[in-house]
Amino acid sequence: MKKKGVSYAKWGYIFILPFFLAYLVFAFVPQVMTIYNSFFMNYREGLTQVGPKFIGFQNYVALFTPDANGTIDILKYAGNTMVLWLLGAVPQILIALLLAIFFTSYRLNIKGQQFFKTVIYMPNLIMASAFSMLFFTLFSNVGPVNQFIQAMGWSDVPIDFFARTVTVRGLISLMNFLMWFGNTTILLMAGIMGIDQSLFEAANIDGANSVQTFFKVTLPLLTPILVYTVITAMIGGLQMFDVPQVLTNGAGTPDRTSTTLVMFLNNYLGGSKNYGMAGAISVIIFIITGILSLIVYRSLTKKD
């Protein structure tokens, strides 16, 4: 029959065309523009436009040149980003792993799981800028936390949470932790439940206790999804912006110790529209993300 020869291939192309067009126009071209502009001097000073003028790698050189105090801003901000990420992500992953084990344990048989999952996942959906504004009002000098501390007589003067590096970083990490540990818990739970049940039964019959079962059965089989979780969290951490930006009003106070890489990028994109420097920063973030993505991609394809 003639019908057999009908090829539907063209429909495949037609159906995926909108995706690729949108990607081309709104992501690929801007990406190329970003990289291209990183080799130009191109910014606004007041009302005058400077450039665009080709300057080779000078934007990159400028990024890595120490200022008068000997600080290299981009390294300082990369360091901040890493510290802020680690402070939030380490407890996030450890606690999520612990909770995932609690929730999936038949022996413990935790009641009210739906309630706990609903509550711990909730902060993930909350607007990060509103969440930060909320933390700012709660922890400000006249906020309820300080009012409570003074009412209890723990301190005579309000604790200025936003004047100390430790407390600002602590608050940012606490927020990141709260926003992500529920999500990670749910992912790891799915990972544990995906493990063949007969393996746990076999371990049980062989007389393994729960600690042995965890380290000898659960953890090794959970490693791929754990790697995936850690690295996607890293890529997410690299983009950290809303929380420190709103919490510190863009200043990264005190003394720019909570300024992240994307806040640095945002500073160049804001008023001065410095596409040269913004481009160079973007390329650096892109390269770091690219390396991390490659690891994710490897870990994903290896499993199949």
Add this chain to the structure above:
Amino acid sequence: MNKSNSADSRRAKAQLTVLRVIVYVILIFLAALCLFSFYMLFVNASRTNAQIQTGFSALPRGHLIENLKNAWTDASINIPKGMLNSFFIAATTAVLTTYFSALTAYGIHAYDFKLKNAAFTFIMAIMVIPTQVSASGFIQLCYKFGLQNKFWVLILPGVAAPVVFFYMKQYMESVLPMEVIEAARVDGCGEFRTFNTIVLPMLKPAMAVQLIFSFVQSWNNYFLPSLLLTKAEKKTVPIMIAQLRSADYSKFDMGKVYMFILLAILPVLIVYIILSKSIIKGVTAGSVKG
């Protein structure tokens, strides 16, 4: 022998009870930590500025409606307009993202063509690239063509959403047999109509979850909108909240400030409370299976 066995099992039982108590304490502590800030938000949004200044209170008062009125009619921060803008952008983005992700996933799932594998690999590769790294060029192009303050430049990029695509593709693999499509073809149904009238209804649960996630993501989005929406009447809720932070804080009616924050998160919170079960299921369904 029997005796020691039962003693053993009694000890094991006691151990389990102690363990359970510890676990519940940890769970309750973490749940309280999650709820604390939102509870304080609710408490303070129901108190007048004077009450908030006088000191800490763990219990709400009766001024919720009053604060709502004040916030809603504030002269400098037009929150109703902001919510309308945010809603428009988020709703259209969610519909576009969900529809076109399903279409793209269907294109790759249901058809055989030369570049099929290349297309799939490409989408997987760009999945983790954040928007921030192309933001500079994006902003530059928008300003070059005078597209700042236009909502559609924030909405249309939603057509290419690799994560949603991947979710849809996974879902199709589990619920969409090729026989259904073949049957439609035999009946003389066109390819596009097959997708819209037969495939889409079969994807309803996945579509619903992704509509919610895309809506929430867009509703909460701050980075790009803050760089593009500069006109007061175009601003979205997250930009207004950030403005609140940069304003001279000490002169503000704090009851109103808390109410602004409550309004910013309330729509998402309500949807979440109603649909939390399916939303939580959706978190894992799209992720990579371990």
